[in-house]
Amino acid sequence: MTSPFLLRVVATLLLALAAALLCVWLRIPLPWMIGPLLATAAASMLRASTTSWAPLRNIGQCTIGLALGLYFTPQVGALVLGLWWAVLLGIVWALLLGWLFGLWLQRTQARHLPGLNQATTWFAGAIGAASEMTLLAERAHARTDLVAASHSLRLLIVAVLVPFGMQFSGWQGIDGSATAGRAFSPGGMLLLVLAASAGAWLLDRLGRANPWFMGPMVVAMAFTLAGIELTGIPGWLSNAAQLFIGVSLGVRFTPAFVHTAPRWLAAVAVGTLAMIGLSAGFAWLLSLGTDLHPATLLLGTAPGGIAEMSITAKVLQLGAPVVTVFQICRLFAVLVLVDPLFHWQQRRRRP
Template identity: 30%
Template sequence: MLATGAAGGLLASYTLLPLPYMLGSLIATAVLSSVTGRRFPEGYKFPQSIRLIFLAVIGVMIGAQVTPDMVAMLPSLSVSFAALTLFVGLAHAGNYAIFRRLGGYDRATAFYSGTPGGLMESIAMGEEAGANLAILTMQQFLRIVLVITVLPIGLSLWLGAPVGSAGGMTLARADVDLTQLPVVIAVGALGLGVGKWLHLPAGQLTGPLFVAAAVSLSGIVPLDMPQWLINEAQIVIGASLGMRFGGLKGRALARGIGLGLISVCLMMAIAVVLVVLVHDITGAPFDMLLISFAPGGVTEMALIALSLQANPALVTAHHIYRIILTVIEMSVIARWNRRHG
C-alpha cells in the first residue's frame, strides 16, 4: 500500500493537482482498495503506529507556521476572525443538514463529515464517536479536494498563471539538512505526549501542533522541515486514508461526490457573503480574504497566498483559527451529546 501510495504521489507531482503527494497517494490506494479489497487478509489495515508518527509530522508542520509576526497582527484581524467564527457555525450547521437530510447519514457520520475544517481531527473524533469512517473520510477529502482544486484553477484562469503548489510554491526550505531532524522529532514526540496527557481532541495531531507553535513563538530553535519529509508524511497519510475506501461501492461514491459538491457550494457561498462584508468594513483585499475563508487545506491556501503576493502568515492565521475553532466546537457539542444522549 505504501509503495502504491508513493507511486501515486510521484505521478501526481508531475500534474497540476494540488497537494499531489497526499491526494495522489489517497487516490491510488483508494482505487486499489476498492478493486482488490476483498482479497486482503481479514482485519488487514494500516498500522496505526506508523500513521501516528506522520500525523505528528503534519502537526509540527502546521504549528511551525505560527510565528511572532502572525501573533502581532492578530488584533487587526478582529473583524475577519469574528466573521470566520460565524462562518464555522453556519457552514457546519448547513453541512449537517445536507448530509443528514439529503444523504441520509447517521448523526455521527453527518456531524463529522460536515465540519468545515480539521480533516484529521474530524476523522479521529468521528472514529471515537462511531461514525462510518469510509464515508467520513470520503466527504472530508472531497471537501478539501474540491476547494483546493477548484479555487486554484479559478484563480489561475483569472490571473493567467498557475498558483499554489501547481505554480511551484512550497513552504519547505530546500537547504534544510538532516541536522534539523532531531528537533522536529523531539517536538513531535513531546507533542504526542502532551496530546495524550491533556486528552486533546485528535491529540496525535493537535498535540504536536500546539507544541510546535509554542517552540516557533519562543524562537529558541528553528523548526525547518525538509520537503522530502513533508512529502513522505503526505504519502503515508494519503495511503492510510485511501485504504478505508475499500468498503464503498460506486453508488456510494457517486452520492458522496454529489453531496460534496452541494456542501462546498454552500460553504463558498457563505464565505463570499462574509468576505464581501469584511472587505467593505476593513478594506482588506478581496482575493486575500477569499483564500483565508475557503475551507481547504492550510498548506495549499498559504501557497496560493504566496502566488498572489499576499501575506501567507495572515492567510495561515485565519486557517489555523478556523481549525482550532472547529476542534473546540466539535469537542463541546460531542460532550453535550454524550451527557444528554
C-alpha cells in the same frame, strides 16, 4: 508486525509513491497528498489489500504539525491575534454550515432511509472532527456507517476540489511568511522531534483530538514565537508526510463504502459542493473587512479537514498560519459545542 502485514504496507506505499510521481509529472496540485489519496482509495474500493500503518500516519501528522508551527514568528502571531473577531465569525459559520448540511441530509433522505434519525444527520453534518463525531453518533444511537461515510466523502471531495480550484484560479504564492529558506539543522531537528514527541504524548494521555498533529504544532509554535529557530523542514520530509497522510485517508474507502446507501452518498456529494460554494462567498465577504486574501479565508472556512486545508495553504503559500488558526479554533468549537447543542435541541423538541 507480521510478514503479510508488512508486505501490504510496502505495496501500498509503492502504489502511493507511483501515484505521487505521476501527479508531479502531470503538474497536479498537492501531488504528494492527492495522488496517494486517490490511488489508495481506488485500490481499496476495488478490494486490493491496502493498509495504512499507524506509526507512519503519526509521523506524517507530526511532520506537518511541526512545519506549520514554524510559520508562527512573533510578527505572524501578532497578525493572527488581531483577527480574533474573524476567527469567531468562522466558528459561527462552521456551526451554521454543519446545521444546514444536516438539515439537507434529513430532508432529502428521510423518505429513502427508513428509521433515519436526527442524531445520524446531525453528526454526519458536523464540520470537522470526523472520528469524534462518529463516536458521538454511536452514543446517540445513530447509524455510524452513514456518519463515517459522510465525513469520509466530504473530506475527499474538499481535499481534491479546493486545491484544483486554487490552481485553476491562479491563487497561489501570495504568502510572504513561508519558511522554505530556513536552513535544516540535524541537531535542531533532533531536539524539535524530541520536544514534539513529548507534546504528542501529553495530548494523547489527556485524550485530546489529533495529538500527533496538535502536540508537535504547539511545540513548534512555542519555539518560533519565542524567537528560537532550531531548524527548517526539508522538502523531501514534507512530501513523505503528505504521502503518509494521503494513504491514511485513502484506505478508509473500503468496498463496504461503495455499497453504503448510494442516495445518501449522492446527497453528501451535492451538499459538500454547495458548502464549498457558500464558503467561497463567505470568504469573499470576510475578506472585505480584513487585509487577507479570499483564498486564505476560503481555506480557513472550507468544510475540509485541518490537515488537508493546512497542507494546501502551506504548499500553495496561501497564508498557512491564518488557515491553521481558523481550522484549529473551529475544531475546538465543534468538539466542545456540537454534542451539547444536539442534546439542547432534542430537549426543545420534547413535548
